[in-house]
Amino acid sequence: MEAKVSEILQRYEPEQSSIIAILQDIQEAYGYLPREILAQVAEELNIPLSRVLSLATFFRAFSLKPKGKHPIHVCMGTACHVRGAQLVLEKFERELGIKTGETSEDLSFSLDAVRCVGCCGLAPVVMAGEEVHGKVSQMKVPGIIKKYKK
Amino acid sequence: MEDKLTSTRHRLHLMVCAGTACVSNRSFEIKEALEREIKKQGLAEEVLVVTTGCNGFCERGPLLVVQPGNIFYQQLTLKDIPHLVEEHFLKGRPVEKLMYKPPEGKKPIPVLNEIDFFKKQVLIALRNRGLIDPEKIEDYIARDGYQALVKALTQMTPEEIIEEIKKSGLRGRGGAGFPTGLKWEFVRLASTSNGGLKFVVCNGDEGDPGAFMDRSILEADPHSVIEGMVIGAKAIGAQQGYVYIRNEYPLALKRLTLALQEAREYGLLGENILGTGFNFDIKVARGAGAFVCGEETALLASIEGRLGEPRPRPPYPAQRGLYGHPTCINNVETWANVPVIVSRGADWFSKIGTKTSKGTKVFSLVGKINNTGLVEVPMGITLREIIFEIGGGIPGGKEFKAVQTGGPSGGCIPKEKLDLPIDYESLTEAGSMMGSGGMVVMDEDTCMVDVAKYFLSFTQDESCGKCTPCREGTKAMLDILDRITKGEGTEEDLQLLEDLAVSIKETALCGLGKTAPNPVLTTLRYFRDEYLTHIRDKKCPAHVCRDLNVYTIDEKTCLEVGHGCDVCRRNCVSEAIIGEKNQPHRIVQEKCIKCGVCYDVCKFGAVKVE
Numbered sequence: 001m002e003a004k005v006s007e008i009l010q011r012y013e014p015e016q017s018s019i020i021a022i023l024q025d026i027q028e029a030y031g032y033l034p035r036e037i038l039a040q041v042a043e044e045l046n047i048p049l050s051r052v053l054s055l056a057t058f059f060r061a062f063s064l065k066p067k068g069k070h071p072i073h074v075c076m077g078t079a080c081h082v083r084g085a086q087l088v089l090e091k092f093e094r095e096l097g098i099k100t101g102e103t104s105e106d107l108s109f110s111l112d113a114v115r116c117v118g119c120c121g122l123a124p125v126v127m128a129g130e131e132v133h134g135k136v137s138q139m140k141v142p143g144i145i146k147k148y149k150k
Numbered sequence: 151m152e153d154k155l156t157s158t159r160h161r162l163h164l165m166v167c168a169g170t171a172c173v174s175n176r177s178f179e180i181k182e183a184l185e186r187e188i189k190k191q192g193l194a195e196e197v198l199v200v201t202t203g204c205n206g207f208c209e210r211g212p213l214l215v216v217q218p219g220n221i222f223y224q225q226l227t228l229k230d231i232p233h234l235v236e237e238h239f240l241k242g243r244p245v246e247k248l249m250y251k252p253p254e255g256k257k258p259i260p261v262l263n264e265i266d267f268f269k270k271q272v273l274i275a276l277r278n279r280g281l282i283d284p285e286k287i288e289d290y291i292a293r294d295g296y297q298a299l300v301k302a303l304t305q306m307t308p309e310e311i312i313e314e315i316k317k318s319g320l321r322g323r324g325g326a327g328f329p330t331g332l333k334w335e336f337v338r339l340a341s342t343s344n345g346g347l348k349f350v351v352c353n354g355d356e357g358d359p360g361a362f363m364d365r366s367i368l369e370a371d372p373h374s375v376i377e378g379m380v381i382g383a384k385a386i387g388a389q390q391g392y393v394y395i396r397n398e399y400p401l402a403l404k405r406l407t408l409a410l411q412e413a414r415e416y417g418l419l420g421e422n423i424l425g426t427g428f429n430f431d432i433k434v435a436r437g438a439g440a441f442v443c444g445e446e447t448a449l450l451a452s453i454e455g456r457l458g459e460p461r462p463r464p465p466y467p468a469q470r471g472l473y474g475h476p477t478c479i480n481n482v483e484t485w486a487n488v489p490v491i492v493s494r495g496a497d498w499f500s501k502i503g504t505k506t507s508k509g510t511k512v513f514s515l516v517g518k519i520n521n522t523g524l525v526e527v528p529m530g531i532t533l534r535e536i537i538f539e540i541g542g543g544i545p546g547g548k549e550f551k552a553v554q555t556g557g558p559s560g561g562c563i564p565k566e567k568l569d570l571p572i573d574y575e576s577l578t579e580a581g582s583m584m585g586s587g588g589m590v591v592m593d594e595d596t597c598m599v600d601v602a603k604y605f606l607s608f609t610q611d612e613s614c615g616k617c618t619p620c621r622e623g624t625k626a627m628l629d630i631l632d633r634i635t636k637g638e639g640t641e642e643d644l645q646l647l648e649d650l651a652v653s654i655k656e657t658a659l660c661g662l663g664k665t666a667p668n669p670v671l672t673t674l675r676y677f678r679d680e681y682l683t684h685i686r687d688k689k690c691p692a693h694v695c696r697d698l699n700v701y702t703i704d705e706k707t708c709l710e711v712g713h714g715c716d717v718c719r720r721n722c723v724s725e726a727i728i729g730e731k732n733q734p735h736r737i738v739q740e741k742c743i744k745c746g747v748c749y750d751v752c753k754f755g756a757v758k759v760e
């Protein structure tokens with residue numbers, strides 16, 4: 001087993017209630033949930049792989065596919081929606097050449113919609129990795145992408 | 151109040167806001183710059199820089215409040231700092247140009263509590279906001295923190311605690327408004343055949359997309375929630391607690407984890423709390439991004455490591471909750487109110503508010519409003535006071551149209567009801583609900599059909615899919631709304647929407663499905679005309695429904711006023727605009743994707759939308 005995985009498993013009691021926290025740590029460490037690692041986790045906690053997979057698809061925080069190096073999250077919460085977030089999201093789709101939920105071929109960017117990141121006062125909000133960009137308009141989108149390219 | 155803090159050796163305390171919004175506006179860099187300048191001016195012994203949680207006025211961030219004196223500085227940039235430190239903190243001359251200026255008036259307002267946004271607020275749940283460093287338990291204690299816990303554990307019986315909470319009239323702040331004391335009593339009296347265990351849980355899932363009060367409390371004052379939970383645990387006889395935190399809230403998670411550790415070190419949590427022999431500890435569970443997990447039975451399933459799907463109630467969690475044991479679930483804000491009620495007494499608390507709804511409520515005031523942010527107001531205040539006095543009205547001279555409360559489960563309230571004194575009952579009567587405290591203001595440029603569609607697509611997307619009315623019914627409603635916003639709707643569709651809404655409300659399993667039709671029903675009730683304009687005239691009066699928009703360029707204005715500036719053509723991603731510099735421009739409709747960029751970039755008003 002990879003050292004990273006066993007280190008994560010050691011943080012928790014080996015029981016079913018730990019599964020979501022473990023998946024979260026794996027998602028954080030790898031940027032997604034690699035299938036072979038899920039199989040190891042299932043075995044370690046002694047639960048069927050099918051259950052682990054159903055949890056991994058039920059919760060939005062998990063992804064079974066790799067994400068881009070710079071994950072872009074466009075907030076589609078109410079405050080952002082009424083201030084034009086849909087147009088911002090579509091601008092990102094056009095500029096990056098990918099649809100919402102997809103990752104660019106060179107794995108540099110992925111694009112997702114999220115529901116409220118809690119900075120509604122700055123709507124519309126875009127998160128690039130951990131960084132929050134507030135009061136984003138369509139016009140600001142190319143500049144944000146440029147900042148992370150290369 | 152402020153005296154306690156400033157009684158230490160420092161002459162001035164600079165409270166730098168480190169809530170999420172201010173942090174994203176680089177408040178930590180501001181903090182470092184302040185510390186550097188203060189050192190440079192030789193003031194390190196006299197002036198202390200402190201980081202606090204969210205002050206609520208995020209739009210004006212990054213913020214700094216100077217204590218004593220409550221002097222409010224806003225929208226600071228790094229280059230303001232040297233001047234500010236020299237003028238105010240060295241020479242004692244506050245800097246006017248960094249203060250808040252009201253929209254109409256010219257004179258800046260130096261003192262925080264004289265600013266309209268703060269003036270009418272009454273702080274109970276947010277009592278420590280801006281006044282303490284959330285990462286220092288000493289700050290919380292210095293503001294009488296954990297006094298209520300001492301009182302509850304050493305001077306009160308569990309029955310007396312419950313009686314006090316019942317008498318206060320406190321009701322749940324997470325949605326339904328169930329009386330908190332009564333819920334505690336149910337859990338206390340619930341039989342514990344299997345093992346005698348009981349649990350308390352704090353619901354910090356905050357699913358309403360557009361609301362952030364729970365986040366703010368956890369980030370700004372985590373100990374207020376911990377103290378409330380320990381008191382609750384004592385009252386109902388629980389040994390273990392959980393705080394369930396929404397996945398998107400890393401800062402809240404960090405501060406709460408730290409606070410739990412500090413509380414244990416101080417003997418306020420864990421074994422033998424305050425030497426009274428009472429044992430109780432709290433674990434943190436992270437949500438994983440599913441709205442339905444805010445529903446109590448789904449939340450408990452997800453703590454147990456199972457799929458976050460609701461189950462039918464009864465049995466309620468108070469009877470059979472976590473791992474089958476009686477469990478008391480309350481919302482973050484509900485817990486944060488508890489210590490104040492215990493220390494100041496039920497009589498004091500119940501004097502605030504209306505007949506049926508006591509105390510205050512925190513609202514997240516967002517959308518088309520001048521002062522966006524978090525506000526805590528007494529129950530019974532009118533919508534007009536919140537929106538026009540605290541919120542400063544609608545930006546850009548636009549007209550107010552509606553306010554949406556209660557998130558995806560709530561509804562839109564029109565301007566005829568602005569003088570409604572708000573409490574649980576009055577909002578429900580208006581077709582909306584209190585919900586967790588989201589308040590989204592809409593102006594003439596907001597399309598009510600689009601808003602209804604937005605919320606329905608949210609609930610449709612978040613439906614766990616377990617029951618058919620919610621899964622299929624909301625889908626059918628969404629299809630109809632989609633047709634209407636494309637100009638393909640019929641008048642019969644409105645009846646169909648209403649019929650579907652009623653049947654979903656009656657048959658869905660959990661609150662998500664039962665309330666999902668509310669946004670559609672209230673907009674149909676108050677804004678039927680707008681639906682009809684979409685259907686009959688195939689027009690969206692607010693120009694939001696894009697399929698109905700047509701962009702054109704007024705060639706005369708383009709040539710004579712804008713001199714064919716060409717900016718629109720260069721910005722159009724779809725190459726839909728033709729024209730040369732200094733010549734009139736024109737839009738080729740077949741190519742236009744209706745993104746509206748040309749409308750935004752034309753400085754001469756030559757681009758029209760219909």
Ligand SMILES: Cc1cc2nc3c(=O)[nH]c(=O)nc-3n(C[C@H](O)[C@H](O)[C@H](O)COP(=O)(O)O)c2cc1C
Pocket residue numbers: 321322323324325326327328353354355356357358441442443444445446447479480481482484586660661662
């Ligand atoms: C779909 C759905 C989502 C909910 N989301 C939340 C939430 O995000 N936060 C919350 O405190 N309560 C939420 N609730 C209400 C909880 O089920 C529960 O009633 C509440 O946490 C009880 O606490 P209170 O009495 O202090 O309000 C939700 C309910 C439903 C049906």
Ligand code: SF4
Pocket residue numbers: 442460612613614615616617618620621658659660661662663664
């Ligand atoms: S109402 Fe919706 S969310 Fe609730 S149980 Fe049914 S399908 Fe799931």
Ligand code: SF4
Pocket residue numbers: 701721722723724725726727737741742743744745746747748749
């Ligand atoms: S609306 Fe967009 S696509 Fe259409 S002409 Fe204007 S800029 Fe081009």
Ligand code: FES
Pocket residue numbers: 075076077078079080081115116117118119120121123124125359360361
């Ligand atoms: S709605 Fe976008 S940050 Fe809250």
Ligand code: FES
Pocket residue numbers: 167168169170171172173203204205206207208209211213
């Ligand atoms: S984060 Fe600073 S005021 Fe809200």
